[in-house]
Amino acid sequence: MDRKLVMTGLGYGILGLILGIHMAATHNHGQLVTHAHIMLIGLVVSFIYGACYKLWLLQPKPMLAKLQFYSHQVGTLVVVICLYLMYGGYVSGETLEPFLATSSILVLLSMILVKVMFIQSKKQSL
Template sequence: MDKKFILTSFAYAIAGLTLGIFMAATKNHGQLVTHTHILLIGFVMSFIYALCHKLWLDKINSRLAKLQYYLHQLGTLGVVIGLFLFYGNFVALEAVDPLLALSSITVLIALILMKVLFIQTLKK
């Protein structure tokens, strides 16, 4: 799981930095919130999860670990896409708000599942 998270985190880093460079080049920083979320919940959280798996959850490849990984990625993509659409003035907040809410809750559930994975290792 650590390798999945690290590879995904670098993909988010590339996307976030590319968006940042684009904003700087165009002098249009309208996607600043999107850029920040790509880097924080995409890159940083995925990178931290990779470290957690490598340092403490080594060799855990359970269904719960896989579910946690996919929920985090699904939630992060939902947040990023929703913010991109809203801050790019492609859709109104009312249209994208349900996606943002559901995606944010999905990221939170993934975080809770990471804590559950740690609690399970304490019991062993």
């Protein structure tokens, strides 16, 4: 799971850098919020999760680990797409709000699941 998270995180990092370079080249920083979310929840948080799995979550419950991984990836992907559409002026914020809310909750659920796995791993090591 650690490798999957780092690989997806690096993929988001590449996407975020491409968007950042595009904004700089066009002098249009309208997608700044999208860029920040790609870099933070896409790259940084995925990378942190990958480090957590590698260093501490060595034998997580497989179903819990999969749920955590996919909730983070789906949530992040939907957040990024919605922000791109909203800040690009393609779709109204009102239309995207339910999708943004749901996907943000998925990202939160993912972090809660990592916390739960940390708590469980501490109990196992005692």
